[in-house]
Structure formats: structure tokens, C-alpha cells
Amino acid sequence: MNSASSNLTNNATAASGAVSPTAGTPATPVAAAANAPAAVVAGTNTTAAALPVASASPTFSPLYQQIKALITQSLQSGEWKPGELIPSEVELAGRFKVSQGTVRKAIDELAAENLVMRRQGKGTFVSTHHEARAHFRFLRLVPDEGVPHYPESKFIEVKRVRAPADVARLMDLKSGDAVIFIKRVQYFDGVPTIVEELWLPGLIFKGLTAERLVEYKGPMYGLFETEFGTRMIRASEQIRAVCADAGAAQLLNIDLGTPLLSSERVSFTYGDKPVELRRGLYLTSRHHYQNELS
Amino acid sequence: MNSASSNLTNNATAASGAVSPTAGTPATPVAAAANAPAAVVAGTNTTAAALPVASASPTFSPLYQQIKALITQSLQSGEWKPGELIPSEVELAGRFKVSQGTVRKAIDELAAENLVMRRQGKGTFVSTHHEARAHFRFLRLVPDEGVPHYPESKFIEVKRVRAPADVARLMDLKSGDAVIFIKRVQYFDGVPTIVEELWLPGLIFKGLTAERLVEYKGPMYGLFETEFGTRMIRASEQIRAVCADAGAAQLLNIDLGTPLLSSERVSFTYGDKPVELRRGLYLTSRHHYQNELS
DNA sequence: AAGTGGTCTAGACCACTTT
DNA sequence: AAGTGGTCTAGACCACTTC
Incomplete structure (x- = not known):
């Protein structure tokens, strides 16, 4: 008090x-x-x-x-x-x-x-991330036509692993520290559009399972904030253009070599502490990454 | 008074x-x-x-x-x-x-x-755009390694044309209105990295010639603001991944089909009046588009 | 009617820059 | 010493929401 x-x-x-x-x-x-x-x-x-x-x-x-x-x-x-x-x-x-x-x-x-x-x-x-306004601060991929909306997630893999060196470096962890690895595909109107891999510190997100992810509807950041007390407040993204490899091509149902937008995001919570690494491949034939410069 | x-x-x-x-x-x-x-x-x-x-x-x-x-x-x-x-x-x-x-x-x-x-x-x-701080508000492509810096421009084409329908729509002009078309390539450390096409309202930028562009060193927005009294204050970008076509491949000295980052930007001056359309193709093998989400 | 954030004022002093 | 923006306070009233 x-x-x-x-x-x-x-x-x-x-x-x-x-x-x-x-x-x-x-x-x-x-x-x-x-x-x-x-x-x-x-x-x-x-x-x-x-x-x-x-x-x-x-x-x-x-x-x-x-x-x-x-x-x-x-x-x-x-x-x-x-x-x-x-x-x-x-x-x-x-x-x-x-x-x-x-x-x-x-x-x-x-x-x-x-x-x-x-x-x-x-x-x-x-x-809170349980709000329409907050959703689109972190979801920048919007349809070329029609109103922005949230995609559906299908989880491919959720497992506990040891952090690879590059992941550890970006998340301010030690190489080999426990992290949770998530791989998912996101669908807009039934069309697979995003394939994404996430790494989360194992210590903070202990108990995060595929089941809880599937149960939960809505943005993952909402789940993180209510279930794990960790609120993402800002993020830094690096964006590139790449070619679809075999894995992405299969998951997104596209030809090998299709150009994809690659984004690597590090998200931070209070005190500028990194608590998420997210690597995504976006299919941008019917969507685009929207950004406002000011 | x-x-x-x-x-x-x-x-x-x-x-x-x-x-x-x-x-x-x-x-x-x-x-x-x-x-x-x-x-x-x-x-x-x-x-x-x-x-x-x-x-x-x-x-x-x-x-x-x-x-x-x-x-x-x-x-x-x-x-x-x-x-x-x-x-x-x-x-x-x-x-x-x-x-x-x-x-x-x-x-x-x-x-x-x-x-x-x-x-x-x-x-x-x-x-003013004549300042280091302002430069990187609108230049988001930065080298993967080393400090951000400004590229060199080489102008391919500068001409006065009638606005195509799509350009006119985005710039709030009438189809067929006079516009100035600029095409250039930008080099980072001598490496061609950006090929860019710009459209500017002919009325505002009357008298803009290739010579004046070449003479002027520094960001174009600086030139626009001092020579034409038009200051860009914000912009909206749409980003996609595409394949290099023959033209881009030649200018950037890359293979046909290389994935490129495509950006379409509309810039606004006071009163939210659109005064520039910019379409760029970025080579992202040694650079990336940096974005902060907050 | 009461409570909350939002606007507006007036005055004092601090930090910084220039003369 | 004078001028500028930056901080802090105190008080009044407005707009909005809830009781």
C-alpha cells in the first residue's frame, strides 16, 4: 500500500x-x-x-x-x-x-x-488487446478490397525447444534456453495467406499448449495478456521480398517461387524487454501491407 | 497583418x-x-x-x-x-x-x-526536409549492416505526360490532367537497389526539369519544399512482394524473377491533399524495409 | 448531483541559448 | 540580462457519463 x-x-x-x-x-x-x-x-x-x-x-x-x-x-x-x-x-x-x-x-x-x-x-x-482498435496496430496485412478483418488460425505445430543462436540473440536469451515454438497458417476468407513461426520465452509462457491456442478465439496478444500477464506494447519489423520455398508453397497452396513478403518482428513488453520473435511469410496477391508514414 | x-x-x-x-x-x-x-x-x-x-x-x-x-x-x-x-x-x-x-x-x-x-x-x-532527422521518416529501406544513409540518384526519364486513369484517381486529379513523370534508379554504395517512378501534379511542379533534379543533391522532398513550396507531411504506403520484370532486372542488374519489394506511396501536403504518387521496387537482398509498430 | 476527463487561464520558476 | 521553451501549481469552468 x-x-x-x-x-x-x-x-x-x-x-x-x-x-x-x-x-x-x-x-x-x-x-x-x-x-x-x-x-x-x-x-x-x-x-x-x-x-x-x-x-x-x-x-x-x-x-x-x-x-x-x-x-x-x-x-x-x-x-x-x-x-x-x-x-x-x-x-x-x-x-x-x-x-x-x-x-x-x-x-x-x-x-x-x-x-x-x-x-x-x-x-x-x-x-488491452481485446479491442478492435488494438488489433490493427499489429496486423498490417489488409485485403486489397473490402474491409480489414481478422484471419483464422490453424496451428501446425506447438512445441518446447531450445533456442537456436539467432533466436536467442534477437530475444535477449542465452542460446539453448527453453523457448516455445509455434507454427501456424492464417486464412482470410478461407484462403491461406500467412504462414508464421513464433518463438516465446519458455519461462514466461510456461503452460502454453496447442489446446489453449486452439480454444482461444481472437488475436494471440489477447491470450498472452490475460493468460500470461505479458502485454506487448511495441514491435520492430524488418520486411523483405523472398521466394516461396517448398514448405511455404505447400501450406499456402501456391507455386514454388511465388514472391512472398517476409517479415521478422521482435515484440517488446514493459521496459523494452523482448518477449516474442515472429517470422511470417505473407502472400500479397490479394492483400497488402499497409503503412502510414508521418 | x-x-x-x-x-x-x-x-x-x-x-x-x-x-x-x-x-x-x-x-x-x-x-x-x-x-x-x-x-x-x-x-x-x-x-x-x-x-x-x-x-x-x-x-x-x-x-x-x-x-x-x-x-x-x-x-x-x-x-x-x-x-x-x-x-x-x-x-x-x-x-x-x-x-x-x-x-x-x-x-x-x-x-x-x-x-x-x-x-x-x-x-x-x-x-524542413533539409534535415537528417526528417530524411528517414520517409526512407524506410535501410542496409542490413552498417548505418542508414541516403542513396544516390540516377535519373532515367523526366517528362510531362497526361495522367493515366489509375494515377489520376489516386492523386485526386482528372484523367488526362498534366503530370510530371520521373523515373530513377537509386544506388546504395554504388549498388543499384531501388527503381522508382514518380508522378507529380503538373500544375504545382511546373518547371521541374531533369537538370534541376540532377543539380540538386539530397532528398527530393527537400527540393519540392524549397523550389515549389510544397511540403509533404505524411504518406500512405501499400507494400507487396513481386517478381522482377525485364525492365527492373536490367536496371537493378539482377536476374529476371528475383523477388522485389513493391511499394506504392501517396504523399500528402497540408489539408490532406495528395501531391505525389510514387511506385518503387526495392531489392531486399542486402537491405530491408524497417518499420516500428506502436 | 456527483464524478471523470477536457479546456482555459494566470503566475511562478527552471533550463537553455543568445546577447 | 533578456528571451525562449519546459515544468509545476491552483482554480474555474465545460463536456460527458453515471447514479
């Missing part, structure tokens, strides 16, 4: 106690161990001018960034789970002993990064 | 005269022509409660969005050119008769959209 107001360092020395309109309450009782937290320092603007505490700080970080980090920790720890409502700005401001405006700026950035979603009048919610 | 404070409608009825700590100055004299601009309405919170002006407004738009639109207009009109310094927040606040905070929020969004760049202590600058 109330692990709040721990080690915040306010480098800004805001105009606090000086003008507090209500009674002359100290306003920030705070356990206040070592260094002074938010909104302390109390001093009329004249004397408070050049506090070395603020300027000399070698590791400068705005208050709202510190708040953002604290909120992110709570998201990461699962204190607030995907889809849930997080405390209101007013409550967080009270908890962290900062103004609502500072909390707001922290949440603004989290919302910009798609970690949370604001809804006027209702509150701020933890983002 | 001072076309400012024209038609802003403040739906927020801010807390103005009510609490102003200093003397009881009206605080916002304002020329106030037709409809009341920012921070007017003056009235203690009790009576000002349900002003029909604010609530009934059918086309609600926050003040900062209106400011943002005004600033965007100035960018579009060339009042402030790429690379130039725009007026300070304080000055814009004065010009538009709003608080600095409101201007700040408007500029925040413009900065997030890469239309302007803020530099602490110096000011806010109009973004």
Missing part, C-alpha cells in the same frame, strides 16, 4: 506553500525520508530563487516523468490490469502529492504511447 | 475577471468586433453557468484547436517557411488574445505531427 510519495525529487520548486489559499497546513506531511519530495521547500519567491538542490541535480527528470514511471510500474506489476479503470487524476494527484496537472501530463504521454486510454466522463483505462 | 483574433469562439468561458488577483482590471479589453473572442463573457460563476452560446454551439471546437488551425494556415500560406523561426508562444498568445498555455497546447500537437520543431531556449521552427 501507499508506497507512493517515495522518492520524488521536485527540481522545479513550484510556487507552493506561498500562496496556498486554504489554511496554513503544511500541505505535504509526507514520510519524506532523504531528499525533499514534491511541493515542499516553502519559501516566498524571493528567497527560494536559486536552490542548489534543484540545479545541481545531476540526473534531472521532470516530476511528471517520475509520476509516469510510477504509473508504468503499477501497470507492469499488474496492480491495474488490461481493460481496468485506473484511479482518477485527482486521486493519483493526492497519492503522489503533486498537482492534477502534473498527473495529467504523465497520463497524456502514456495515452500517446497507447498504454492507457482516456474516456471523457468515465475515466482512464488500461489498454 | 493582424488578421488575428478574427473569429475565435471560446466555448470554455474561462475564469477571467472573477478572480484576477491584481487590480480589478477588465483584463481583456480586446477590440472585440463581431462575436466575442477569448476570455470574455465576464460574469461570476453563478450566472455564467449555462450560456447558450457555449453549450448550444453545434460545431464545438476547443480554442487551442482553432489556434492550431490558424497556425497551420500560416504554415501552409508560407508566412513562415520551412526552417524558419515562428513567433514565440508569448507573441502568438498576444496576437490571438489567448493565454500562453492555449498556444502551447496548439503547438504541442503541431510538434507531435512533425509540422514544427521546438528547441528549448531558441524557439519553435518550421520543420
Whole structure:
């Protein structure tokens, strides 16, 4: 509980106690161990001018960034789970002993990064992959005609193996570490279009079986987030054009040598920790990879 | 000049005269022509409660969005050119008769959209394509090894033609409208890697010749922005895998049938107006298309 | 009516750059 | 020293949702 107001360092020395309109309450009782937290320092603007505490700080970080980090920790720890409502700005401001405006700026950035979603009048919610909006952030292959929609999966293989060297390197594991290997084909309107291989850290995804994958309907990232507490928040893709080899040709029911789009994706969770490697081959005769540059 | 404070409608009825700590100055004299601009309405919170002006407004738009639109207009009109310094927040606040905070929020969004760049202590600058940072927003093909860098261009063809139907459709022109057609090959470290065809509206890019393209060193978008006053601000790409045809194979010095990455890009300037169609074939044996999903 | 996020203002001070 | 953007606060009110 109330692990709040721990080690915040306010480098800004805001105009606090000086003008507090209500009674002359100290306003920030705070356990206040070592260094002074938010909104302390109390001093009329004249004397408070050049506090070395603020300027000399070698590791400068705005208050709202510190708040953002604290909120992110709570998201990461699962204190607030995907889809849930997080405390209101007013409550967080009270908890962290900062103004609502500072909390707001922290949440603004989290919302910009798609970690949370604001809804006027209702509150701020933890983002979840169980939502149409989130689906197409990570699924970029869309039909040339008609509306984008989610493909059906057919799993070819699910097994526990030791990570090959290249996989281990990309996922920040040691070569030989246990990983779960998944191979599947995805169908758009019954047409096999994607063949995909995934590697997941065995430690995190212990207990992931073919059955659970088959049972679960919807994007895999939704399953990962609810069943394994691991939420993918960003990914990096490398895309190339290749020729279909025998295996891909058979699974996609195409001629050997058909050009395919190859994508290698590394997905990251909180703290930029890689937690998935995905290698896909996309048939792009009736679909394309859609990308917005801005 | 001072076309400012024209038609802003403040739906927020801010807390103005009510609490102003200093003397009881009206605080916002304002020329106030037709409809009341920012921070007017003056009235203690009790009576000002349900002003029909604010609530009934059918086309609600926050003040900062209106400011943002005004600033965007100035960018579009060339009042402030790429690379130039725009007026300070304080000055814009004065010009538009709003608080600095409101201007700040408007500029925040413009900065997030890469239309302007803020530099602490110096000011806010109009973004330009004559900058390393901007280059790689639109050039996504990077070498598998080594640092990203810009390719060299060799122009194959530059001519004025009538827009084919498909080109006209994508560029929001009429079939048969004059367009400038450019074909070029791009080399990374001397290796031909990209063959690209561009279509540009003839009206806007009148006077664009092969000579000027050859003379100019650097990204074409830089040339477009300085010589033709047209700045690309976003683009939409569709990517596929294809086989090299005879033409591409010859230009890229590869075998017929080699898999190539095909990209079709439509670029937009202010007002989401399409002003470029670009079709490229990328050789991805030593390069890849890099994309960040977030 | 109460609670939430969204907008707007005003003022103070900090960090950075230039003069 | 002066000017710019960056941070922080405090308070008021609006828009929206729920009770």
C-alpha cells in the first residue's frame, strides 16, 4: 500500500506553500525520508530563487516523468490490469502529492504511447488487446478490397525447444534456453495467406499448449495478456521480398517461387524487454501491407 | 497583418475577471468586433453557468484547436517557411488574445505531427526536409549492416505526360490532367537497389526539369519544399512482394524473377491533399524495409 | 448531483541559448 | 540580462457519463 510519495525529487520548486489559499497546513506531511519530495521547500519567491538542490541535480527528470514511471510500474506489476479503470487524476494527484496537472501530463504521454486510454466522463483505462482498435496496430496485412478483418488460425505445430543462436540473440536469451515454438497458417476468407513461426520465452509462457491456442478465439496478444500477464506494447519489423520455398508453397497452396513478403518482428513488453520473435511469410496477391508514414 | 483574433469562439468561458488577483482590471479589453473572442463573457460563476452560446454551439471546437488551425494556415500560406523561426508562444498568445498555455497546447500537437520543431531556449521552427532527422521518416529501406544513409540518384526519364486513369484517381486529379513523370534508379554504395517512378501534379511542379533534379543533391522532398513550396507531411504506403520484370532486372542488374519489394506511396501536403504518387521496387537482398509498430 | 476527463487561464520558476 | 521553451501549481469552468 501507499508506497507512493517515495522518492520524488521536485527540481522545479513550484510556487507552493506561498500562496496556498486554504489554511496554513503544511500541505505535504509526507514520510519524506532523504531528499525533499514534491511541493515542499516553502519559501516566498524571493528567497527560494536559486536552490542548489534543484540545479545541481545531476540526473534531472521532470516530476511528471517520475509520476509516469510510477504509473508504468503499477501497470507492469499488474496492480491495474488490461481493460481496468485506473484511479482518477485527482486521486493519483493526492497519492503522489503533486498537482492534477502534473498527473495529467504523465497520463497524456502514456495515452500517446497507447498504454492507457482516456474516456471523457468515465475515466482512464488500461489498454488491452481485446479491442478492435488494438488489433490493427499489429496486423498490417489488409485485403486489397473490402474491409480489414481478422484471419483464422490453424496451428501446425506447438512445441518446447531450445533456442537456436539467432533466436536467442534477437530475444535477449542465452542460446539453448527453453523457448516455445509455434507454427501456424492464417486464412482470410478461407484462403491461406500467412504462414508464421513464433518463438516465446519458455519461462514466461510456461503452460502454453496447442489446446489453449486452439480454444482461444481472437488475436494471440489477447491470450498472452490475460493468460500470461505479458502485454506487448511495441514491435520492430524488418520486411523483405523472398521466394516461396517448398514448405511455404505447400501450406499456402501456391507455386514454388511465388514472391512472398517476409517479415521478422521482435515484440517488446514493459521496459523494452523482448518477449516474442515472429517470422511470417505473407502472400500479397490479394492483400497488402499497409503503412502510414508521418 | 493582424488578421488575428478574427473569429475565435471560446466555448470554455474561462475564469477571467472573477478572480484576477491584481487590480480589478477588465483584463481583456480586446477590440472585440463581431462575436466575442477569448476570455470574455465576464460574469461570476453563478450566472455564467449555462450560456447558450457555449453549450448550444453545434460545431464545438476547443480554442487551442482553432489556434492550431490558424497556425497551420500560416504554415501552409508560407508566412513562415520551412526552417524558419515562428513567433514565440508569448507573441502568438498576444496576437490571438489567448493565454500562453492555449498556444502551447496548439503547438504541442503541431510538434507531435512533425509540422514544427521546438528547441528549448531558441524557439519553435518550421520543420524542413533539409534535415537528417526528417530524411528517414520517409526512407524506410535501410542496409542490413552498417548505418542508414541516403542513396544516390540516377535519373532515367523526366517528362510531362497526361495522367493515366489509375494515377489520376489516386492523386485526386482528372484523367488526362498534366503530370510530371520521373523515373530513377537509386544506388546504395554504388549498388543499384531501388527503381522508382514518380508522378507529380503538373500544375504545382511546373518547371521541374531533369537538370534541376540532377543539380540538386539530397532528398527530393527537400527540393519540392524549397523550389515549389510544397511540403509533404505524411504518406500512405501499400507494400507487396513481386517478381522482377525485364525492365527492373536490367536496371537493378539482377536476374529476371528475383523477388522485389513493391511499394506504392501517396504523399500528402497540408489539408490532406495528395501531391505525389510514387511506385518503387526495392531489392531486399542486402537491405530491408524497417518499420516500428506502436 | 456527483464524478471523470477536457479546456482555459494566470503566475511562478527552471533550463537553455543568445546577447 | 533578456528571451525562449519546459515544468509545476491552483482554480474555474465545460463536456460527458453515471447514479
